[in-house]
Amino acid sequence: MSRTVTVGLDGSPESMAAAEWAAREAGLRGLPLRLVNVWEPVPEPMGQAPLLGADIEHEWREPAPRRAAEGIRLRHPAVEVIVGQLSGAAAEVLTEETKDAELLVIGSRGLSGIGGFLVGSVGQSVVAHATVPVVLVRAEEQAADEHLRDQAGIPSAATPYRPVVLGLDTDRPNDTLIGFAFDAAARRDTALRVVHCWKPPPHFAHGIPEHRELEAELGRWDGAVLAEVLRPWKQKIPAVEVVEEARPGKAAHHLVDASQEASLVVVGRRFRRAPFGAHIGPVTHAVLHHATVPVAVVAHV
Structure with missing residues (x-):
């Protein structure tokens, strides 16, 4: 299997910024970009509720990675984009995905009113256990931010x-x-x-x-x-x-x-x-x- 630049995507602003950075990095490396959306199953009692059936799960899972892939293909036409939709604990699934990745990219959320960024439990777990390089990207990170003025x-x-x-x-x-x-x-x-x-x-x-x-x-x-x-x-x-x-x-x-x-x-x-x-x-x-x-x-x- 070809190595990829893999990014964890959940539709949040920080994950979308991570996906954009990962697309640029995939272009620099000449590798495919793999967008991974992880659905964490809800607990059994909640999963049996009428509003959390298969149709609702599909509604939550499908649009974000599909829209992200479409946008990235338009902005980065030279980059091959692959979408993966998986189930399980996000940290464990993303860590497992690194086995076929050259690089894993995830988002980092800003702390409102505090000078810093928040690396959540999923991000910290992935960073602590992944065997490939992991890149954390701020929410709303722009391409121009990496360049000189x-x-x-x-x-x-x-x-x-x-x-x-x-x-x-x-x-x-x-x-x-x-x-x-x-x-x-x-x-x-x-x-x-x-x-x-x-x-x-x-x-x-x-x-x-x-x-x-x-x-x-x-x-x-x-x-x-x-x-x-x-x-x-x-x-x-x-x-x-x-x-x-x-x-x-x-x-x-x-x-x-x-x-x-x-x-x-x-x-x-x-x-x-x-x-x-x-x-x-x-x-x-x-x-x-x-x-x-x-x-x-x-x-x-």
Whole structure:
């Protein structure tokens, strides 16, 4: 079976935005787009109610994916669109669908009145268990948002893409994560901004004269380590301009700040065997909830 870019679709604004982003990504990758609509069966007592019969279920299930597919085919005529309608628990079904996917895309809802986005229980479960990269897209994400502004100060699909941002831990770098970020930047013909953060020593204070030299030395050392990690990738994919940033402080804060000028933020999730199930990790969790652009979570060992 051909690999696909798969998107979870339920008719909500965030899932429709995810479908539009996924269609653009499928076009960049030259892959079919699979729209998956998951119907979660209602509990037995409710399912026996007259208003929740087969006709009503069909009425809920059919229109959203069909309309979405029709619209995407018009806007992206070069992309093959496949519609799948499945039943079961949404998180489990979408995770299972990743077995035939190169990428899974789902929506992320904005928090009204709060600076952030909401990754619901389905999204968090899929991110925590999927073995392929999962991209979360904000509601109402527009194509132009991924591009630089033109001379009039307006982002446009006719202008170049903004850089791809990669959050990288140089203590445990992973080729799957780095390769995904380089590939994303290459497909967009844009720069890759790699952000690595290091922790200052205990009781370290910025701005104190005797600490400035130490901070500069630590920054140079971490910068050299970052450059060494990226050196083979820069040689392998020389067409991608790489901007290396080794910064003191919390990685989540720097990545969220960097997202404001990015087209895509790429972060990792390590496979973990824990007594309470899979975990996303604190940095990835924070970026998912606060980054202002689509976030790709790449699972790796």
